[in-house]
Amino acid sequence: MTDDAHQDIRDGVRTLCAQFPDAYFRAIDAERGYPEAFVDALIAAGWLSAMIPEEYGGTGLGLAAASVIMEEINRCGGNAGAVHGQMYNMGTLLRHGSDAQKRKYLPPIAEGKLRIQSMAVTEPAAGTDTTRIRTIAVRNGDRYVVNGQKVWISRVQHSDLMILLARTTPLHDVTQRSAGMSIFIVDLHDAIGHGLTVRPIRNLVNHETNELFFDNLEIPAENLIGEEGRGFRYILDGLNAERTLIAAECIGDGYWFVDRAVKYAGTRVVFDRPIGMNQGVQFPIAEAHIEIEAANLMRFRACDLFDAGRPCGAEANMAKYLAAKASWEAANVCLQTHGGFGFATEYDIERKFRETRLYQVAPVSTNMIFAYIAEHVLGLPRSF
Numbered sequence: 001m002t003d004d005a006h007q008d009i010r011d012g013v014r015t016l017c018a019q020f021p022d023a024y025f026r027a028i029d030a031e032r033g034y035p036e037a038f039v040d041a042l043i044a045a046g047w048l049s050a051m052i053p054e055e056y057g058g059t060g061l062g063l064a065a066a067s068v069i070m071e072e073i074n075r076c077g078g079n080a081g082a083v084h085g086q087m088y089n090m091g092t093l094l095r096h097g098s099d100a101q102k103r104k105y106l107p108p109i110a111e112g113k114l115r116i117q118s119m120a121v122t123e124p125a126a127g128t129d130t131t132r133i134r135t136i137a138v139r140n141g142d143r144y145v146v147n148g149q150k151v152w153i154s155r156v157q158h159s160d161l162m163i164l165l166a167r168t169t170p171l172h173d174v175t176q177r178s179a180g181m182s183i184f185i186v187d188l189h190d191a192i193g194h195g196l197t198v199r200p201i202r203n204l205v206n207h208e209t210n211e212l213f214f215d216n217l218e219i220p221a222e223n224l225i226g227e228e229g230r231g232f233r234y235i236l237d238g239l240n241a242e243r244t245l246i247a248a249e250c251i252g253d254g255y256w257f258v259d260r261a262v263k264y265a266g267t268r269v270v271f272d273r274p275i276g277m278n279q280g281v282q283f284p285i286a287e288a289h290i291e292i293e294a295a296n297l298m299r300f301r302a303c304d305l306f307d308a309g310r311p312c313g314a315e316a317n318m319a320k321y322l323a324a325k326a327s328w329e330a331a332n333v334c335l336q337t338h339g340g341f342g343f344a345t346e347y348d349i350e351r352k353f354r355e356t357r358l359y360q361v362a363p364v365s366t367n368m369i370f371a372y373i374a375e376h377v378l379g380l381p382r383s384f
């Protein structure tokens with residue numbers, strides 16, 4: 001599918017983003033705030049319910065269209081990291097939730113009355129090896145009692161609901177290490193202060209992310225999503241959409257960096273000529289553009305496969321890898337092109353530079369993508 005198929009979406013998101021100029025995001029970044037007004041506007045316009053089927057009040061768009069929404073936010077100078085959880089977390093509910101859960105949660109999410117921005121998987125001791133998570137949920141009558149700890153869990157303070165992955169059978173009692181984990185919907189208003197403690201982590205990016213401490217948190221048993229013990233599989237099912245959406249954000253960043261570099265290189269005069277007249281300045285910008293365009297093709301390939309209901313694990317991973325690398329390289333080139341001014345907050349480059357760096361680490365680090373391709377595409381032996 002070509003870009004042109006989404007021109008209406010691009011125009012709509014751009015019009016909305018135009019109300020939130022660079023100065024808005026710069027001020028939010030400086031105060032380490034959350035772009036509430038921007039998120040409210042996105043929700044009110046229905047952009048964040050793009051992937052919720054129409055029967056639940058959403059727009060029922062596919063991944064390609066949803067990815068364009070995320071791309072445009074970043075391309076306009078914003079950061080979809082403040083909201084992207086809302087775009088893909090509902091997919092877990094849609095694919096694996098019961099009819100009752102879908103009817104209860106999806107319509108208010110689509111209407112913007114409930115936010116499902118958070119997914120809690122990562123733990124300090126387990127790291128990337130998710131099968132080693134220690135947070136445990138023990139069934140006790142009509143409730144599960146949760147104990148444990150999570151780290152780097154984003155948007156908890158700006159969400160109503162969170163999807164939680166916890167062990168329901170300890171690792172030593174399962175025959176397959178990916179078994180025995182389950183996912184739950186946590187109502188954050190009920191949980192915080194009643195068994196769940198949230199400790200913010202100040203970090204490189206203005207990204208609201210937290211340590212979570214579970215101390216006998218009680219969750220109604222009806223909040224279990226799908227079957228007990230199959231949670232790891234359910235989380236994996238959502239990763240292709242997540243990776244492809246993040247790839248689109250990186251592509252939006254990449255175009256933003258190249259646009260800014262081109263504008264500056266064309267107007268900044270040093271030695272009596274625009275700096276962009278020098279091949280040493282223009283070639284790296286051209287190279288960054290080429291790499292973004294190539295990553296974009298893989299992103300739409302992943303989207304097309306996903307939307308056709310076909311396997312797209314390889315393409316989603318490759319798109320995420322290529323796009324995160326291309327946007328980071330474009331960020332470096334943009335900063336270099338601006339010389340000293342690239343470091344000034346008022347140019348927004350250092351902010352976007354920090355933001356785009358995240359995507360080589362989260363939500364999946366580059367090495368894990370290499371491991372996936374080596375094992376699942378190339379048939380090399382499993383390395384861990």
Ligand SMILES: Cc1cc2nc3c(=O)[nH]c(=O)nc-3n(C[C@H](O)[C@H](O)[C@H](O)COP(=O)(O)OP(=O)(O)OC[C@H]3O[C@@H](n4cnc5c(N)ncnc54)[C@H](O)[C@@H]3O)c2cc1C
Pocket residue numbers: 118119120121122126127128129151152153154155203205207209358361362363364365366367368383384
């Ligand atoms: C700002 C931010 C927001 C986040 N938001 C969320 C969230 O909302 N929810 C959530 O669940 N998580 C979230 N995360 C966590 C993120 O998904 C993890 O940080 C990421 O998956 C890497 O895990 P780790 O930090 O434990 O690194 P580790 O697993 O400790 O790995 C450290 C480094 O070693 C490499 N490495 C480890 N093992 C191997 C191996 N076998 N072979 C080769 N290389 C290896 C990794 O690739 C990585 O580069 C977030 C992280 C950040 C920084």
